Amino acid sequence: MTKAYLLDGKAIAEETLGRVARETAALRARGVTPGLATVLVGEDPASQSYVASKGKAARACGFHSVQHTLPTTTDELDLLALVESLNADPTIHGILVQLPLPKTMNAARVLELIDPRKDVDGFHPVNVGLLSVGEMDRAIVPCTPAGSMIMLDKACAALGRTLAGAEAVVIGRSNIVGKPMAQLLLQRHCTVTIAHSRTRDLAAVARRADVLVAAVGQPEMVRGDWVKPGAIVIDVGINRVAGEGLDASGKPKTRLVGDVAYAEAAEVAGAITPVPGGVGRMTVAMLMANTLEAARRAAPAGE
């Protein structure tokens, strides 16, 4: 068996961030500095870490970066007022409200108040709709599917493939990955199947795929014999499972695995993303790309 071409998320994310930094420098030379505001409510350690990494990446790209941290006890009206002030702030082009919000809050109401042009997560119904109808000059595309498409293009380039006419199967129908991924593949003229937990004989459906995207959150669900020989496999899942032995502090070790049984699939696939070090690496990079694009759209027309 040939070994699959390995799609290196770290390298591709760095390439994307390098492009964003260069284009940001050019935009700043025209007097516009992209601005990203992150909003964190509460003290969830994972959320704190995500927000910190987004702020760090923004600064590395040359953005204006602002972080708003509010206590868990914040009144929803105060959060809404903050969003409105960021909507009105001409130095801010991207607003990221870190999820999850406290359960007392109506997250949909908060997210829908964000000006769609500043919704760099791409979750606002207006952006979902613009993606669906193909208004790509105005849509903002969610980061994970956008990053997956870049990796897919890398795979096509490496393997000499084209997406048009390919059979694509997306396993998972979430609003933030599965559905927008299907829209993007459809725009690239794939025949697109969306499969999910209710699909009969998921293995057989997966085996049709020239392009297989797994986004279900089930550790190693996609086995080697679900993969059509030569297929491009994009694994969006990031699952923490029990590892072997104990760590330095005496706790049982854990490790990260994807939705795809990597070792098996890599024997069959034409190209594959690893976990960790695959699609997950692209998410923050695409958030920066979205913020840059939002700033560019907001900027006065250039020469």
Place this chain on the structure above:
Amino acid sequence: MTKAYLLDGKAIAEETLGRVARETAALRARGVTPGLATVLVGEDPASQSYVASKGKAARACGFHSVQHTLPTTTDELDLLALVESLNADPTIHGILVQLPLPKTMNAARVLELIDPRKDVDGFHPVNVGLLSVGEMDRAIVPCTPAGSMIMLDKACAALGRTLAGAEAVVIGRSNIVGKPMAQLLLQRHCTVTIAHSRTRDLAAVARRADVLVAAVGQPEMVRGDWVKPGAIVIDVGINRVAGEGLDASGKPKTRLVGDVAYAEAAEVAGAITPVPGGVGRMTVAMLMANTLEAARRAAPAGE
């Protein structure tokens, strides 16, 4: 071969209109009369006929019905002002701007100015987005796919089938039929494939389908041997083709056919919609259902 169960669009549309009329009477008893405003720009005979039939159906349902007819030479700003006044008019719950608009106008700008809550065509990006994310309490679903789903439910009831887990194939990826149809089938837990002109071996993809929806605008493209035995076939196409002989005025006769070769497919399918007399009949009925629903949502909360 068993003959397919015939899905009678006329009867199902009349049933839907009957329900809308009954529920409108109940809403009027609570002091709310659904209001539909149609806007026609220019003198295209087909458009005049469509708008007239929509107004007639609205009156038959017990709606308040208003038609605005503007000359082809209308300034776009005047049309935009009319839309804004209808947005602000509390007696109007549905606004239908008949397409096509004159080429001098930016149709997207006009349609996006319609308050999404009054967009009874379901074409506004906000409604497209709400449908995609599954916010069905707020989304307005485009009429043709919504009507197709009702016919599909009739077929399932007649054949003792369930949609969950079924393989659905939608041929065609238009914003007004193919894409929203795929979303609706996905919400009903079908495994959904969107196929189109770039699909390799369309016949083979179609033959996978337990539910086959044809929405491409190609006369009789789907042949009998594209249909899996027992499948439910929903034919959205309405194509005018040359008929046999001459009509009373001596012109060559024409006839309407669908995207499916009906006689062949009906020998294989479990249920099928004819053309004419199929899905096309449902469109105006669903427009009325959407207008009623918009009025209901706008009404003060009932007891």
